[in-house]
Amino acid sequence: EPEVTQTPSHQVTQMGQEVILRCVPISNHLYFYWYRQILGQKVEFLVSFYNNEISEKSEIFDDQFSVERPDGSNFTLKIRSTKLEDSAMYFCASRGRYYGYTFGSGTRLTVV
Amino acid sequence: ELKVEQNPLFLSMQEGKNYTIYCNYSTTSDRLYWYRQDPGKSLESLFVLLSNGAVKQEGRLMASLDTKARLSTLHITAAVHDLSATYFCAVDGSLIQGAQKLVFGQGTRLTINP
Numbered sequence: 001e002p003e004v005t006q007t008p009s010h011q012v013t014q015m016g017q018e019v020i021l022r023c024v025p026i027s028n029h030l031y032f033y034w035y036r037q038i039l040g041q042k043v044e045f046l047v048s049f050y051n052n053e054i055s056e057k058s059e060i061f062d063d064q065f066s067v068e069r070p071d072g073s074n075f076t077l078k079i080r081s082t083k084l085e086d087s088a089m090y091f092c093a094s095r096g097r098y099y100g101y102t103f104g105s106g107t108r109l110t111v112v
Numbered sequence: 113e114l115k116v117e118q119n120p121l122f123l124s125m126q127e128g129k130n131y132t133i134y135c136n137y138s139t140t141s142d143r144l145y146w147y148r149q150d151p152g153k154s155l156e157s158l159f160v161l162l163s164n165g166a167v168k169q170e171g172r173l174m175a176s177l178d179t180k181a182r183l184s185t186l187h188i189t190a191a192v193h194d195l196s197a198t199y200f201c202a203v204d205g206s207l208i209q210g211a212q213k214l215v216f217g218q219g220t221r222l223t224i225n226p
Contacts, residue, residue: 031212035216041218042200042216042218042219043155043200044216045213045214045216048212055212091154099160099162100160103155103157105153105154106154
């Protein structure tokens, strides 16, 4: 069964540093998403991406965040200057034309 | 804005008992998902419910969807310890203008005691 692949599985970074989280969605999917989950809390929507542009973003997705699909396969989330409160599990997901979201295994980001 | 509410948020039960988790949502949608999450792990898809009256069962878990009431239930029958996890419902807003995404409930942390 096709999978969404995320790397790295765990990243530790110092406050103020930039991080890039990487995702390889399922190849024939059209819609791409980033979600985050602070430890013990709900899964929160960050951004959706379709047709090479952001289709929707949440209040969490401020100017420190950006997304790219640089080469038609990878889908990246960049945090320019990390804060302690950015520590969370970040999930990438993709969806085809119809129903069915597939989530990656997540990247645990720890900001120290 | 699409909102999804689960209850209860915490549930501690004994093995062998039955219980139901409820998921209410605020806007018409006929696509609802249930996920399981173990601590530190990703989201494991349990059920996808695609129409009013849909019922799906897998082992001791059964999910149903009532789109008119905007309610889904996840019923656990004769619980066993292995079912201890956090369960999330999520509503697909992809057919709703301005909500082209999956919106999650708060999660129900289920603990099953021997």
